[in-house]
Amino acid sequence: MQSNSHHKILIIRFSSFGDITQCLSVIDKLKEKFKDCDIDWATRQEFKELISHHPNLTNVICLDRKSGLKGLFKMAFLIREQNYTHIYDAHNNFRSNLILTVAAFFKKMTILKRPTYRWKRFLLFKLRINKYKQPFSGQRDLLEPLLAWGINSESPNPPQVFYSRDHELQAKEKLKSVPETYITMAPSAAFFLKRWPKAYWKQLIEHCKDDFFVLLGGPDDQFIEDIIKDFPGRTLNLAGKCSLSENIPIIKGSKMLISNDTGLMHIAEQLGHPCVALMGPAPFGFPSRSTTKILQLDLKCRPCSKHGQGPCVNSKYHQCLVDILPEQVARLVIHGIN
Structure with missing residues (x-):
């Protein structure tokens, strides 16, 4: 052709x-x-x-x-x-x-x-x-x-995700109370087994005392309020308050994204933006770019299901994410993913 x-x-x-x-x-x-x-x-x-x-x-x-x-x-x-x-x-x-x-x-x-x-x-x-x-x-x-x-399978250079000027302005309005340097978090995922434990997000914020965190997610992610309630002045919960495209400039403007295996992780990847990806039970959403640091455990039971829906068959329930400790992630936040 x-x-x-x-x-x-x-x-x-x-x-x-x-x-x-x-x-x-x-x-x-x-x-x-x-x-x-x-x-x-x-x-x-x-x-x-x-x-x-x-x-x-x-x-x-x-x-x-x-x-x-x-x-x-x-x-x-x-x-x-x-x-x-x-x-x-x-x-x-x-x-x-x-x-x-x-x-x-x-x-x-x-x-x-x-x-x-x-x-x-x-x-x-x-x-x-x-x-x-x-x-x-x-x-x-x-x-x-x-x-x-006749097209090779190498990923094209980022960015590969884009947004309008209106989305950028709307994102800035939502961030007006946020300091210039901040970290984004995506604590949710489509299935529970793909979620890093809620308590670990709290511990991560405690470890990184000098950082401000913006938490992203959907309207059903009410559990995020439990993560931030002990950290007034250091967190902002935007879960359910942003359109898909408003999330893009918010992530782009952050120091890095810390994310479960979810769509927001792929936003960071397609921006070529630093990201820590907490990969658990599902195999098919793995990121590809060097700007994403993958944290995962080599377990015989992984991967256990197509979408991460389970069931978990490990004798230690949810081990694939439970054994990735907040201290590991905190080191990447403090010292950088490279």
């Missing part, structure tokens, strides 16, 4: 926050290969703002989760009308396959799907046989399928 001819390309990735953030690297890799191209993205409505500010993206096509099958067919026919030359299905699930079936019917286009490797997952989680390339890397897994189009 000719890399200097015009192409119209669609990326399909509906969710999640972390996976979409990692998948943003695909845009620049496509642009490097197909210089004169338009790149669109199909996703869920709630993730539009995370994607739409990328300078090499042309358009975002959104799916409302509440629209059901009718909305899915509406999106499929809209995509069909766009006459894409290439579609990269970076999700490869029922919804994306239905869309491809409709959009590609009697159409001439090149379709590429990200493999799901279900047989590898079965071997890993049921038989403890690991056939995945090591070390685990979420970005590499999203970029490697592009080899079929």
Whole structure:
């Protein structure tokens, strides 16, 4: 295929926050290969703002989760009308396959799907046989399928996540009571077993007496109030108070991010920003850049589940994160991740 001819390309990735953030690297890799191209993205409505500010993206096509099958067919026919030359299905699930079936019917286009490797997952989680390339890397897994189009799997240079001027101003307003130097924390995660113990976040703040901490998360992360209540004047809880894109300049302006295996960790990675990643039971969200310091334990039971949902089978419950001590993280805060 000719890399200097015009192409119209669609990326399909509906969710999640972390996976979409990692998948943003695909845009620049496509642009490097197909210089004169338009790149669109199909996703869920709630993730539009995370994607739409990328300078090499042309358009975002959104799916409302509440629209059901009718909305899915509406999106499929809209995509069909766009006459894409290439579609990269970076999700490869029922919804994306239905869309491809409709959009590609009697159409001439090149379709590429990200493999799901279900047989590898079965071997890993049921038989403890690991056939995945090591070390685990979420970005590499999203970029490697592009080899079929002559695109290498090296991550493009950061930043790969962007925000608007309005998001920057809104972030500054939320930080108006915060000193110029601060550290961001992301104590939450989609599943409990992916969370560093709540008491450890408190101990970390106690160890780092000269630092101010801004805590980020979602509206359901009420437990964060328990972390900060003993540290008035040294903490700010912004969990549930920021949009996805407002989190980006807040993390960018910090000294570093300390995070569980969650979407905010991938924001820091795609910014090329210093981050301490506390990696527990799940294998597929591992960061790739040298700006992220991974803390993990080599346990026979790891990884135990695809998303970190468990169950934990270790005789010492939650050992993969319980045995990463606050003192270890505090040393990285005080002396730097390098």
